[in-house]
Amino acid sequence: MLHSQRRQDAGEVHHDLLVPRPRRRAHEQLPVDDPAWPAGALECRSGTPHVEALMTPADTDQARPGDAERYRMLLHIGHKLAATLSEDDLYEEIYRETARALEASGFYIALHDQSRDLARVVFYADRGEVNRVDVAYRGSDSRVIRSRKAYLDNDDLRDGSLMVLGDDADVAVAAITAPMIHHGRVLGAISAQSYEPGVYTEDDLDLLQGIADIAAVAVANALQFTELERRRREAEKMEEIGRALTSELDPEMVLGKVVEAALELLDVDGASVWLTVGKDGFVCRVAESGGDIRLPKGLEWDIKGDIARTLLDERHPVVLDNVASSDVVPDHIREHLATGSAVGVPIEADGRVTGMLTAGSRQPRRFDALDTAVLQRLARQGSVALQNARLHASLHSLSITDPLTRLPNRRRLQIHLDHEVAAARRGRALAIAVFDIDNFKHYNDTFGHVQGDDILKAFADVLCHENRAMNLVARFGGDEFVSVLTDTNAEGVRAYVERVRARAVANDVLVKFGIHVSAGIAEFDPDKRATVNDLLRAADGDMYRDKAERPAVGRRAKSH
Structure with missing residues (x-):
């Protein structure tokens, strides 16, 4: 177990850094028969089955390597570490090689992020029991990291800045700790510790510093390799996501894929796409959300203050290390996020x-520059794909929409009728009504095309107001309109026609010009009117009969 050891006048106080104590892996026997190890350099104690490769206080007096042996030892360690690029394997290899050369009943490796002054214990071993943990502390609190010098303490470890191995009843009392420095930068520190006092010498400290110097190069290489692998995987994933996004023409599907990608690439608990609403201010609404932290669609946030300035004006990422304590997130948003961090x-x-594209974790997490870079790249790709999908949807809508009345056009009507006739053949009721504005050419020629357009738009509004969500109203061409009524028989469509006429005679524009309409209806009949063309011809014929019987206004349309 790792401790931060501090002294008080009344005695020792040990503060656990790992609560609860992590589950330990089974004891591992460390091999000592490596043929590459310098012969005679060490005499490790045998007979202790699980930790026989660890140097003990008694061994250290008998196995002090000379300069030549020390050189060969470090050369061997350099070869071993240089061949290891996996971070986890490298940390264990550093431990194994250190334990061959020095008393290391306790051992840990810490890495230091200078930009954040954050040190993390990424590996430790206690009496041969290996653990991989992620314990963080302030790097500048460490004497070794702060001073960039190795440090020896053989008497109860009075340096309060050291992470100390042991449990509450038995704590390491001697330690040597050395910084890992690469190209002038402190990458971290290595510490070997003992449960018996007075076991380490200045030669041991020099040897550990030599190991730390070699380890620093190996760690830097491993970190670079890990970063290159991460970037390679990220690039492959981004390319895959890019292909998926650019091939998707449904805006809703694009948003869903962006959210899925954010969840995977950042390994977060939730991700959401927010889109702006209106033109004033910075009001965003959840358009898509996924993961365990799923925000309800339609949730709105009127973003103001520092967040709005950062996102809207500076166009930079926003990172919230602790959402629960943040005063920039309104309560109705925070209640869905609970605790944790967000970006x-x-x-x-x-x-x-x-x-904006957001991601969050339930547990506190420090989103770094790499995380925000990934999210920014994904936001750019998603934005382009969304624009393409919207453009496609707009073009598709234009191709099936009448530009004057904004009603579906004849092409859209044909598609809809094909679908509804197929359903009618399976037993679903279907009827249509055809409307024609009487003497429209006369009005158009007399009052002009602008007024004629106003008449067409006014009648389109009348039809829309009488239309149910499940039905369709379309401009068939010229001054003819078609209403498709599902689950409706002849009586139902007659009633619908009368409602349309009643609303038409109350419309200001239509009344102003004295507009009347003729109507014809047709009901699906599998024996007589079983196709789209059959229905349209029947309704059209009924409409012309109704028109021929005028000038009587309000005459009921006849049914076939």
């Missing part, structure tokens, strides 16, 4: 911010 980046399109 957000702006989504931009055509030179303006159109939303």
Whole structure:
């Protein structure tokens, strides 16, 4: 177990850094028969089955290597560590090689992030029991990291800055600790510890520093290799995501894939796409959300203050280390996030911010520059894909929408009728109504095309107001309109026609020009009117009969 040891006048106080104590891996026997190890350099004690490769206080007096042996020893360690690029394997190899050369009943490796002054214990072993943990502390609190010098303490470890191995009843009392320095930068520290006092010498400290110097190069290489592998995997994933996004033409599916990618790439508990609402301020609404922290769609956030300035004006990422204590997140948003950390980046399109992409974790987490870079890249790809999908949807909508009345056009009507006729053949009721504005050409020629367009738009509004969500109203062409009524028989469509006529005679524009409409209806009949063309011809014929019987206004449309 790791401790931070501090002294008080009344005696010792040990503060556990790992609560609860992590589950330990089974004891591991460390091999001592490596043929590459310098012959005679060490005489490790045998007979202790699980830790026989660890130097003991008694062994250290008998196995002090000379300069030549020490050189060969370090050369051997250099070869061993240089061949290891996996971080986890490297940390264990550093431990194994240190334990061959020095008393290391306790041992740990800490890495230091200078930019954040954060040191993390990434590996430790206690009496041969190996653990991989992630315990963090302030790097500047460590004397070795702060001074960049190796340190020896043979008497109860009075240096309060040291992480000390042991449990509450038995704590290491002697230690040697050396910094790992690479290209002038402190990468971290290595500490070998003992449960017996007075076991280490200055030669041991020099040897550990030699090991630390070799380890620093190996750790730097391993970290670089890990980073290159991470970037390679990220690039492959980004390429895969890019292909998936650019091939997707449904805006909703694009948003879903962006969220899935954020969850995977950042390994977070939740991710959401927010899109701006309106033109004033910076009001965002959840358009898509996924993961364990799933925000309800439609949830709105009127973003103000520092967050708005960072995202909207500076267009930089926002990182919240602790959402629970943040005063910039409103309560109605925070209640869905609970505790933990969050990060957000702006989504931009055509030179303006159109939303934000956010990710969050339930547990406190420090999102770093790499995390925000990944999220920013994903936001850019998602924005382009979303614009493409929206453009495609817009073009598709234009291809099936009448530009004047904004009603579905004849092409859309045909697609819809094909679907509904197929359903009618399976037993679903179906009827249609065809409307024609009487003497429309006369009005158009008399009052002009602008007024004619107003008449068409006014009648389209009448039809829309009488239309149910499950039905369709379309402009068939010229001054003809078609209403498709599902689950409706002849009586139902007659009633619908009368409602349309009643609303038409109350419309200000239509009344102003004295507009009347003729109507015809047709009901699906598997024996007589079983195709789309059959229905349209029947309704059209009924409409012309109704028109021929005018000038009587309000005459009921006849049914076939």
